[in-house]
Every structure is written in C-alpha cells, then in structure tokens.
Amino acid sequence: MVNGNWVSTMSNGFNDSGRELISEPLPSLISDQDWQALVDLHLGPAQRQQWYSEGYRDGQYDALREAAAVVAKFAADIPEGEARQVMTGLASFLSILAPEEIQEAEAPNPIVAS
Numbered sequence: 001m002v003n004g005n006w007v008s009t010m011s012n013g014f015n016d017s018g019r020e021l022i023s024e025p026l027p028s029l030i031s032d033q034d035w036q037a038l039v040d041l042h043l044g045p046a047q048r049q050q051w052y053s054e055g056y057r058d059g060q061y062d063a064l065r066e067a068a069a070v071v072a073k074f075a076a077d078i079p080e081g082e083a084r085q086v087m088t089g090l091a092s093f094l095s096i097l098a099p100e101e102i103q104e105a106e107a108p109n110p111i112v113a114s
Contacts, residue, residue: 068094 030038039048068091075087 064094064097
C-alpha cells in the first residue's frame with residue numbers, strides 16, 4: 001500500500017514456496033475504499049477476514065522458513081564450536097515455529113485499520 005492506496009507490483013523472482021517476491025511498486029491502481037467495496041461485494045465481510053488471515057499466516061510462516069534456511073546456511077559456514085551450536089539451535093527453533101501443517105492464526109484486518 002502506498003499513500004493509502006493498493007498498488008500493483010512487479011516481481012523479480014520467487015521464494016522457495018513458489019510465492020512471488022515483490023520488488024518495486026507501480027503507480028496506484030485502486031483506493032482502499034474501492035478495494036474494500038470490491039472485496040465485500042465478492043467475498044462478504046466474514047470471508048474477507050478469513051482471506052486476510054490466511055494470507056497473513058502464510059506470509060509469516062514463509063518468512064520463518066526462509067529465516068531458518070538463512071541461519072542454517074550461516075551456521076554451516078561458522079567454524080566448529082559454541083557459536084556454530086548456537087546458530088544451529090536457532091535454525092532448528094525457527095524451523096519448529098513454522099511447521100508443515102499450519103494452524104489457524106488470527107491476523108489484523110489491514111483495511112479496517114485506517
């Protein structure tokens with residue numbers, strides 16, 4: 001969202017889960033009010049909240065998985081010792097936080113927040 005409006009984005013690649021990575025925003029296409037009206041028309045308020053919650057949850061778990069992968073790669077480059085054990089433990093902990101079977105999570109509704 002830029003200046004209170006949703007924007008289209010260009011992508012320059014994909015992350016490990018196949019989701020597009022966002023690079024830079026394009027000019028604004030639709031205002032928040034217009035977007036909310038369209039979503040409510042097609043999904044209804046209850047379905048809209050579920051839709052945002054699922055996207056929020058999936059994004060959080062993708063971020064945890066990617067963080068775990070980065071920490072694990074970093075740990076592999078550290079010489080043997082206590083620092084490597086700490087980094088390996090951190091990578092394991094992050095992996096546990098992002099299980100394969102994602103449980104339901106409540107997310108804030110970004111449209112109502114204004």
